Amino acid sequence: MSEKKIEIRRNISGEEKDNAQELFDLFKNSPIPNEEIQLNLGLYISRQSLSRIIFMHDLYKRIINTTGVVMEFGCRWGQNLALFQAFRGMYEPYNYNRKIIGFDSFEGFQSLHEKDGNAKILYEGAYTVTNNYVDHLEKVLSNHETESPISHIKKCEVIKGDATETLEKYLEEHPETIIAFAYFDFDIYAPTKRCLELIKNHVTKGTVLGFDELNWPYYPGETLALKEVLGLDTYKLQRSPLCPTPSFLVIE
């Protein structure tokens, strides 16, 4: 099978790239023994990656007293899903009603629209993952699930496919769904717009909607989708001092 091209857009300078490479090499060749390396991941994490984790934590904390599931639209390698599992385990270990659901085609961008603009990274297949990655992700998430209370109830699901179809099907099969927190990270217009339309009747006061790329010139589609479905002046768009691009709103 031919190797897939796996490319993402990173907003970093040459010097930052060199530093990141050096840190990665130090991690890869770490003298820390295997049984201790996971206990020391903070040694090798960058400030930017740590900021994102804390940002996700801050969003999760906002929903602890609200009812509903957590959805991520565009979960890719699935780090956020694992973080949400960890936050659930920390703050509400007995809330087996807080399902976490990740949607992704695992094939990168599929349906580019003229409203997505023409950044270099906007091509079909960008942000794809390695072959059969979803199998690996499911094993990782299931391992975390085993570590959490009430582990016999499956509380995390990964749904592979075009989310404009899989989300519609999921909501038809689960009409009781209330969404406490949805994180949008498709980066592009068409699936963001369709999924926003689909979840509209499943949110309540207090629902948190997070967006990875609002007001971001390389991916105008996400902002246009929000503008067309909810309007830009309907909710207060908030951000965290931790990260420059993500933002969120709370339905009031």
Ligand SMILES: C[S@@+](CC[C@H](N)C(=O)[O-])C[C@H]1O[C@@H](n2cnc3c(N)ncnc32)[C@H](O)[C@@H]1O
């Ligand atoms: C920027 S990546 C997500 C990154 C991830 N949230 C993270 O924090 O690392 C965008 C993802 O959206 C997915 N995607 C784009 N359009 C999609 C669609 N119509 N249905 C499902 N997934 C889609 C891509 O496969 C890709 O994994």
